Amino acid sequence: MKILTTVAQAQAQLHAKRRVLVPTMGALHRAHAELIRVAREHAGRNGEVAVSIFVNPLQFEPGSDFERYPRPESADEEFCRNAGVDLLFRPSVAEMYADNRSVFVDESSLANTLEGRSRPGHFRGVCTVVAKLFNILSPDAALFGEKDFQQLAIVRRMLRDLNFKIGIVAVPTVREEDGLAYSSRNQYLSVQERKQAPVLYKALCAAANAGKKSAADVVAIAREIIREAPLAAIDYVEVVDAENLQPVERVGLNSVLLLAVFFGKTRLIDNIRLG
């Protein structure tokens, strides 16, 4: 496995092979292993699987967990080696951002709702870093998990509107046995919080399977189940259209139920397709 830490090194690597990128912020877990596995399928035997690890300060809103975000460098490196990654790109913040940086990528429609409302500036940070990673590593395709549903929609929109010639592959959410979606932030949960966190997937499934056509009813079912967990504090539970992320009143084939819920200081997100 090749490890690159500078932009110059990465851009000097002319690659004739098909390259498939898994952008990450590290603290790699089973869901990343699944992304890497699917990346290998898409790269083919002769292609190259690249992983980037960069805890992107731009996508952490002020006062959030940038400082305490886990950075297990050598474990992540080992993880990538074991997963058969060909190229690991692991730049520093100074390498990625000039102090007087003044150009950003702003998605101005899909980013105004859900996560974007609760985390101002978050998607500007995501789009900016993803665009930079695409320019630095020139992948043919890139993989994103469906857990971050809004991120996936926004990255797709950025690709369309800025004409990036990169294929996006969406990978279904990977869950622990009790239904909790894998996330690097799960490790912040206390024992009690971790015990209660599976209520999120339980709520999503119950709401999705109740056969309700009114979005308000779907949301009410999910909220009622989440309230069973005393440590859960709901940020939002919403039914939106999967393409434009606007709220819908009636559940249709293209509807998705999304939620963000705090357990203590830890904010977890999850979603399920309806219809």
Ligand code: PAF
């Ligand atoms: O989903 C993530 O881990 C991050 O938002 C990403 C896409 C790597 C950009 O920093």
